[in-house]
Amino acid sequence: MEFWTRTIVANTGPLLEGLRLTLLVSTIAFLVAAATGLVICLLRIYAPPLRLMLSAYIAFCRNTPIFVQLLWVAYAWYDIFAWPKDVFTAAWVALALQSSGYLAETFRAGFESVPHGHVEAAYALGMGRFGALRRIVAPQMLLTMAPALMNQFIVIVKCSTLVSVIAVPDLMFQAIRLTNIWGEPVPILTFVAVVFVILIISLSAASKKLTDRLRARMAT
Amino acid sequence: MLGLSLFWEYRAILFQGMLINLLIFALSSTVGLTVGLVACVGRLSPFTLLRTASAGYIEIGRSIPEFVLLIWVNNVMPVALSAIVGERIRFNPILSATIALGAVASGYFAETFRAGIQAVPRGHVEAARALGMRTPQILRRIVLPQAIRVMLPELMSQNIGLLKTTTLVSVIAVPDIMYQVGIIGQQEMKPLPLYTGTAIAFFLVIFALTTLVDRPASQLQRS
Amino acid sequence: MSVMAAVHPSERAESDVVSNAEPSLAIRVVGLNKSFGDVPVLRGISFDLSRGQVLSIIGASGSGKSTLLRCLNYLERPTSGDVWIAGYPLTFATDRNGSRRNPTAARIARVRAEVGMVFQQFNLWPHMTVAQNVMEALIQVRKLPTKEARSRAEYYLAKVNMLDAAERYPSRLSGGQQQRVAIARALSMEPQIMLFDEATSSLDPELTAEVLAVMRLLAKDGMTMVVVTHEMAFAREVSDRVMFLHGGLIEEDGLPSVVFTNPRSERCKQFLSKFLG
Numbered sequence: 006m007e008f009w010t011r012t013i014v015a016n017t018g019p020l021l022e023g024l025r026l027t028l029l030v031s032t033i034a035f036l037v038a039a040a041t042g043l044v045i046c047l048l049r050i051y052a053p054p055l056r057l058m059l060s061a062y063i064a065f066c067r068n069t070p071i072f073v074q075l076l077w078v079a080y081a082w083y084d085i086f087a088w089p090k091d092v093f094t095a096a097w098v099a100l101a102l103q104s105s106g107y108l109a110e111t112f113r114a115g116f117e118s119v120p121h122g123h124v125e126a127a128y129a130l131g132m133g134r135f136g137a138l139r140r141i142v143a144p145q146m147l148l149t150m151a152p153a154l155m156n157q158f159i160v161i162v163k164c165s166t167l168v169s170v171i172a173v174p175d176l177m178f179q180a181i182r183l184t185n186i187w188g189e190p191v192p193i194l195t196f197v198a199v200v201f202v203i204l205i206i207s208l209s210a211a212s213k214k215l216t217d218r219l220r221a222r223m224a225t
Numbered sequence: 226m227l228g229l230s231l232f233w234e235y236r237a238i239l240f241q242g243m244l245i246n247l248l249i250f251a252l253s254s255t256v257g258l259t260v261g262l263v264a265c266v267g268r269l270s271p272f273t274l275l276r277t278a279s280a281g282y283i284e285i286g287r288s289i290p291e292f293v294l295l296i297w298v299n300n301v302m303p304v305a306l307s308a309i310v311g312e313r314i315r316f317n318p319i320l321s322a323t324i325a326l327g328a329v330a331s332g333y334f335a336e337t338f339r340a341g342i343q344a345v346p347r348g349h350v351e352a353a354r355a356l357g358m359r360t361p362q363i364l365r366r367i368v369l370p371q372a373i374r375v376m377l378p379e380l381m382s383q384n385i386g387l388l389k390t391t392t393l394v395s396v397i398a399v400p401d402i403m404y405q406v407g408i409i410g411q412q413e414m415k416p417l418p419l420y421t422g423t424a425i426a427f428f429l430v431i432f433a434l435t436t437l438v439d440r441p442a443s444q445l446q447r448s
Numbered sequence: 449m450s451v452m453a454a455v456h457p458s459e460r461a462e463s464d465v466v467s468n469a470e471p472s473l474a475i476r477v478v479g480l481n482k483s484f485g486d487v488p489v490l491r492g493i494s495f496d497l498s499r500g501q502v503l504s505i506i507g508a509s510g511s512g513k514s515t516l517l518r519c520l521n522y523l524e525r526p527t528s529g530d531v532w533i534a535g536y537p538l539t540f541a542t543d544r545n546g547s548r549r550n551p552t553a554a555r556i557a558r559v560r561a562e563v564g565m566v567f568q569q570f571n572l573w574p575h576m577t578v579a580q581n582v583m584e585a586l587i588q589v590r591k592l593p594t595k596e597a598r599s600r601a602e603y604y605l606a607k608v609n610m611l612d613a614a615e616r617y618p619s620r621l622s623g624g625q626q627q628r629v630a631i632a633r634a635l636s637m638e639p640q641i642m643l644f645d646e647a648t649s650s651l652d653p654e655l656t657a658e659v660l661a662v663m664r665l666l667a668k669d670g671m672t673m674v675v676v677t678h679e680m681a682f683a684r685e686v687s688d689r690v691m692f693l694h695g696g697l698i699e700e701d702g703l704p705s706v707v708f709t710n711p712r713s714e715r716c717k718q719f720l721s722k723f724l725g
Contacts, residue, residue: 068431069424070389072403077424080416126571126630129521130585130637131561133553140584144575163290170396177293190300198289198297205288222574222617 009192016183016193023179024200030093030175031162034100038161039154041101042108046116049109059109066106071164075099079171096168100161107157115150116142148219155212159205166201176200232422235409239423242402245319246391249399252323253391254384257330264331265338279335286332291390295325299397322394330387337383341376342368381438385431392427473535474499474641474672475520480529482515482696489515491696493529497689499640502673504683504704507693508719513676516693517645520674521563522556533559534640561589564634568646570626572618572633578605579614582633590637604632608662624655631662642666644675680723684708692716 013020049059066074079095082088089095119142127137169178180197184190232239264286267279299321307314316324345368353363395403406423410416475497482490489512497503505513518524520531522538531538538559541549572581582601586592592600605611608628618626627647634642644663648656660682667673667686677683683690683704690707692700692715699713711717 064432065428068435069428070392070431072390072392073420073424073427076403076406076416077420080410081420084415084417120569120571122567122569122571123573125523126565126567126573126633127585128557129523129560129563129565129567130634131557131589132585133557136588140588141573145573148575166290166292167393169292177296181296184300191304194297194301198293201290201293202285202288205290206284209288222619 009189012187012189012192013196016179019179019183020176020197020200023174023176026173027162027165027175027177030096030100030168030173031158031165034097034104034165035158035161037097037101038104038108038157041105042110042112045105045109046112049113050116063106063109066102066104067110069103071099071103072167072170074103075167075171078102092168092171092173095171096165096173100164100168103164104157104161107160108154111150111153111157112146114153115146118149119145148222151219152212152216155208155215159208159212162208163205229418229422229425231413231415231418232426235405235419238405238409239402239426242400242405243426245399245401246388246394249319249322249326249391249394249401250384250388252319253326253330254387256323256327257334257387260327260331261334262338264335265342268335268339269342283332283335286329287336289329291326291329292393292396294329295322295393295397298325298328318394318397318399321397322391322399326387326390326394329390330383333383333386334380337376337379338372340379341372344375345371378438382435385434385438388434389427389431472499473497473532474501475674476530476532476535477520478530480516480519480531481527482512482519482524483527489696490519490526493696493698495691495698495701497672497674499672500670501689502667502671502675502687503689503691504687505674505676505691505693506678506680506683506719511693512696513693514645517565517643517674517676520641520643521560521565522551523565533563557589561585561637562640564637564639564642566627566630566634566642566644566647568649570618570623570630570650572626572630574618577615577617578610578621578629581618581629582636585633585637600636601632604636605629607635607665608632609658622655623651624658627651627655627659628662631659631666635666641672641674644673644677646676646678648677648679678723680708680720692719694719 045059045063048055075096078089078099079092082095082098083090089098123141123145124137127141132140165175166177169175169181172178174182176197180193183193187193264279264283267275268283270276270279299316299318302321302324303314303316349367349371350363353367358366391401392403394401395407398404402423406419410419413419473496475495477496478494480490480493481488493512493516505516507513515524519526520533520538526539530540536559537551538556539551541551541555543549572578573584576584579598579601582605583594583597586597586600587594590597602611602614605614608631610625610628610632613621613625613629618629621629627650631647647663648659651659656679660679663673663675663682664686675683675687685704687704690700690702690704691698692707692711692713694713694715700707700711700716707716708720711720
């Protein structure tokens with residue numbers, strides 16, 4: 006037991022670095038996915054001819070396993086496009102790809118959840134389309150979507166563990182690497198597993214608190 | 226352009242790999258449903274200890290990334306068990322995959338079961354009791370039929386998710402489709418057609434399954 | 449004035465000339481038609497409403513009452529026909545050559561600022577407090593500074609007796625309270641006309657009275673109002689004029705005392721008998 010504690014303590018450096026990378030790649034992927042999802046949602050509304058193509062894109066992103074997408078982006082894309090050049094980029098691109106499909110749907114649901122009457126009230130008061138969008142639709146959309154957005158971030162964090170396979174030095178990568186160096190799987194892998202569980206549970210709890218607060222505020 | 230011909234060339238061995246994926250799916254789904262049902266019953270039980278333990282198990286199952294648990298089960302569990310039992314134990318990678326994926330799936334399934342059961346309005350149960358029905362009858366005739374209607378779409382959707390996660394198992398050397406793709410890729414030095422082909426293949430399969438599931442799902446909801 | 453003169457004489461309808469010379473006309477509707485797809489909902493509606501008058505529109509569901517109301521602030525776009533609000537054309541614009549065009553979004557918004565609307569579903573914005581709901585359009589549309597918007601909002605909230613709820617969120621209010629806030633929100637824009645689209649139909653009977661009381665007050669203060677309603681008592685006691693709509697046509701139009709006691713239209717008689725026994 007003591008040996009295990011010592012092993013973990015001795016390796017705090019690389020493990021923390023790994024955790025930092027896990028969070029970094031997750032955050033970048035989430036932001037890119039959210040931006041992409043928003044653009045897709047807007048395009049679907051305001052550019053009808055693109056709808057079929059966009060639906061196909063969303064279907065592809067959601068129905069292809071993340072691991073397949075990851076290896077596809079990391080190995081196949083480089084073959085055609087000579088990009089992404091490094092594994093870190095491949096990692097967040099693949100994660101963003103997977104989530105952009107879900108988030109596009111999330112934005113659409115959020116958009117449709119704003120009762121049309123609220124928009125009409127804005128128009129009736131003399132507000133223009135853009136003003137109503139900015140002050141009435143967007144805030145309500147964000148409030149409705151916040152839980153789903155947080156949830157997707159949690160999903161991304163869980164999927165990010167895969168990027169260790171393409172040699173991105175995230176927390177999982179460090180754990181495996183250190184295990185191989187030290188030859189002691191039990192302490193390090195167990196510790197990292199526990200860290201992940203605590204991380205995800207904390208994020209879920211925060212998300213739940215947020216959802217409850219929002220529901221209390223907006224309940225009719 | 227995509228040169229999918231390479232993918233086609235190796236289709237036999239890739240298909241075998243896919244069968245392994247399906248095998249692991251079948252095994253872990255069974256484990257997941259069974260353990261999930263037990264966990265759900267525990268979660269709803271009146272005994273505090275059982276309830277807390279089940280809730281804890283479910284929460285951990287839903288929180289731990291599959292990949293992390295997969296590696297842990299494959300590398301740590303045998304060592305831990307060896308220490309306890311005294312003999313050297315090694316896990317067949319397929320066993321590890323089944324345990325790991327099954328455990329995570331059980332967490333999600335358990336919650337779906339719970340949601341289904343709790344979706345049955347209390348009033349229906351009370352009415353049944355008022356009419357003199359006993360608990361097993363109530364469960365069988367009133368609760369279960371309604372609960373299943375709620376649960377089925379979500380369960381099917383979660384199973385499709387499980388099928389997607391079986392792609393992970395190549396990392397612990399299970400000869401699934403991704404593993405084969407990796408080997409062939411190294412041999413042929415041509416990752417593009419293989420990975421693209423696999424992506425498309427998975428997309429078609431999952432998309433077909435999802436579409437198949439959606440129609441009866443919405444029918445169920447409407448009735 | 450010159451814009452009107454530039455219209456070719458053969459195209460100039462009589463109403464074009466008349467409306468411009470009638471500032472006392474709050475609303476003028478000429479030949480209003482509205483179809484949803486193939487289904488005609490309004491058939492050639494025409495009427496004038498003077499300032500300060502209260503017009504109640506009654507009729508069965510599907511008679512086109514709400515559609516007519518919503519055409520008055522362009523929430524529904526008429527298939528044909530014209531509407532003037534305070535002498536200002538809503539349904540068309542005339543460009544420099546004098547030919548007719550569709551109205552611009554800016555024009556529509558400008559007219560809407562002069563026409564207040566109260567909806568059946570209240571439509572208060574849930575992510576803003578009561579005060580913010582009332583202030584929003586004052587800031588965004590009237591371009592008032594926040595302080596002024598605030599004091600105006602408080603004035604009108606006080607008028608509908610909802611000032612203490614200023615910092616609360618709509619979800620915490622009863623239906624009647626929400627509707628009163630909605631009225632304050634529309635009133636604070638100080639419009640020339642107020643439209644009420646079945647404002648009490650979503651309310652429990654106990655809550656209807658408080659909203660009707662506010663509407664009575666408005667009428668007494670001389671606000672020009674068009675009220676689509678099922679509240680026959682209100683229509684009878686408060687309006688200066690009642691219109692009975694059926695199948696998209698005005699079947700009855702006159703003083704409440706006449707329409708309610710001795711309507712000419714048989715359908716109107718039948719309709720009223722259901723309410724007044």
